[in-house]
Amino acid sequence: MGTPTDSELLRDIAAGDEAALRMLYERHAGWLLLRLNRRCGNSELVAGALQDTFVAVWQSAGRWRGEGEVAAWLWGISIRRLVSALRGRPAADPLGDDVVDAASPLVQSAEDELLLGVEYGDVGRALRSLPPELRATVQATVIDGLSTKEAAKLLGLPQGTVKSRLRVAKVRLRRSLMPARDGRI
Amino acid sequence: MSDRIAVLDGVTKSYGSAEALHPTDLEFGSGVIGLLGPNGAGKSTMLRLLATAMPPTAGRIVVGGHEVTGSVSERTAARRRLSYLPQEVGIPRRMTTFAFLDYIAVLKEWKDREARHREVIRVLGLVNLEDRRTKRVSALSGGQRRRLALAQALMGDPDLIILDEPTTGLDPEQRASLRGILSSYSERGSVLLATHQTEDVSALCDRVIILDEGRIRFDGTVPDLVALADGQVWVGAEANSGALSSWRTGNGEIRSLGGVPAPGSRLADPAVEDAYLLVRNTTDADTSAAGSTGAGASRIGEGR
Amino acid sequence: MATGWHLSPELLGRYAAGTLDLGPQAAVEAHIIVCPDCLGLASAAAPRDTLDQVWQGVVTATARPTMPWPLRFLQRLGLAETDAVILRASSSLYRPWLLSVVGAFVFGVAGSMLPAAEQRAFYLLIAPLLPAITVAAAYDSTDPIRELAVATPYSKLRIALLRTVFAVAVALPVVLVGGLVLPFVGAEAFAWLLPALTLTLLALTLLTWWTATAAAGTVAAVWLLVVVLLRTADQLAAVDTPVAQLAFATAALLALAVLTIRITSYHAPGGYT
Structure with missing residues (x-):
């Protein structure tokens, strides 16, 4: 018996197998934690969201349709748990700034930049062309797949601001990506 | 922690005219104490008395400095200091493993929900049942049920852990891990375990007590007990005549305990089991005969 | 990619x-x-x-198992979480529910089937017994965890009280509603209260010695005898007289005294020592 795949684990979890949940946690909790840390500076909220994610997986593993990457599905749950953890917090909470600040220092080695450029060139370049506040909005909506309402919670911004920033960002991205792609990421 | 974690002082238990435990004086300090004896020897009776599961007919029992046989509040205070694994635990089949331990934890006065649940998860991990935490008892195997019952005895930090045949139903790995848990615990408190497994005794116990028909037949260290069988175990081509027991070993030779050595046989190292069988088969009348064979023999028959 | x-x-x-x-x-x-x-x-x-x-x-x-809704409801009313855990673990607690449902059913059927003369006797027979039997049913003297529970510091009396209060809380509404709704019950609608108290205390006292079945059976037999005797002598209304009520009160006090003595000598109902 080899290492079970993610979807096999989810099937076992749906059948009430605690050991399968442990394996799934061992495999995925680490990167989810790192990625959640990139979205929110409050480690307590992040830990809570991570816990809620796996509790939700335990309760509703059967809802996974078996399409796409389990990792992407897990991230979708995680980021939404984080957003709902942020709910009820004052809107002025500068969480959005955390994200933006964390992203600003640029001390990237030339080699890595080169490699990244080969793999994700167009998108990476296009994203870098955006000012930080627009990038944060694109990250929340396009990359994390949140609705504008959820993104507003995550970034601590009014919904209207998220919508208008997203509009501006789309225009700019389309402009820088046009020669290669049709504007979709 | 004093050296006297539990004390039996002139304790007896009788059912009508049947004496389950003859007058007994014992003191237990820290360490692992093994209680050996055949079925019906009074092992469970002694453990139940110490666990406050029933009152003695006469005598005084003290656990953790509190008199079990005294007032209600003293008995309650003693119960805070001990934990108990009965020989048979019926757990409602519909309960989940977690719910069962949660309930026992409440009975053990863990009031704070978060701390209590952490403790439940801790002991579930100790007996390797963390991955069965949401299962109903009806879905567990016999060994798993036994481990679940054991888990509740490991909760908290008692002075005295009373275990009635804890290794029954455990596979060798689980038994080894239980030994690890108990030996690490024995530095802080007293572990009293009744068992049929002489290997458990030799592997784990600092002290052995052999009970038979409600009387203490031996009380001493494992080396003292084994020394009783010095010069009594023979290996050769034939069995000793009049041997207490003899059997063919893996290499084809016959191992005999006691009796007249068969010609050509040679002495072998005794084990706890040999000494146990010797003590068991030594009647009161010839206690002194067995007594001449070993250093711990003076303790045979103590406590009567 | x-x-x-x-x-x-x-x-x-x-x-x-x-x-x-x-x-x-x-x-x-x-x-x-x-x-x-x-x-x-x-x-x-x-x-x-x-x-x-x-x-x-x-x-x-x-x-973490979820609490059954009746316990969640009680928790909202102020039941301590640890008490809810105790009640959740009492595997015998479904029986009070069952008995109450049966009781309600019996009242309803009796109301339509028995002749008017027998209806009063019937109500007088069932109403005080229901709480007593329900309480007894909340105990299981073969409680599988008993041997374990005994060795714990938690007050066994508290467990007994929790079960009793729970069972009474389940049974009382049924009897009250039954008495008020049935047309044939007049003054007896409340005359049963003191007998019910007496029988319940008697059941609890017996439970410090006997199994639930024996205790409930004895209580039921005693009460059946009383009601049959009264009915044969055509003296049912006597239950409602001050003298009879005083007698019940005295009996209740007596049962309470014995129960207290039993409990202080460390015999909680349900076979706990």
């Missing part, structure tokens, strides 16, 4: 430390999703102590 390109330890370190710009960061994240090898590396780069702590939370949250 993967082309044999993988995250370098240095890049991963900077991602974990949060010093990557958003573009590369997005690239790293996109790569992790599709590359199991780098996903494993990223997971290994996360702080172990946080992961262990969160896992403990996951374990507890997934193991």
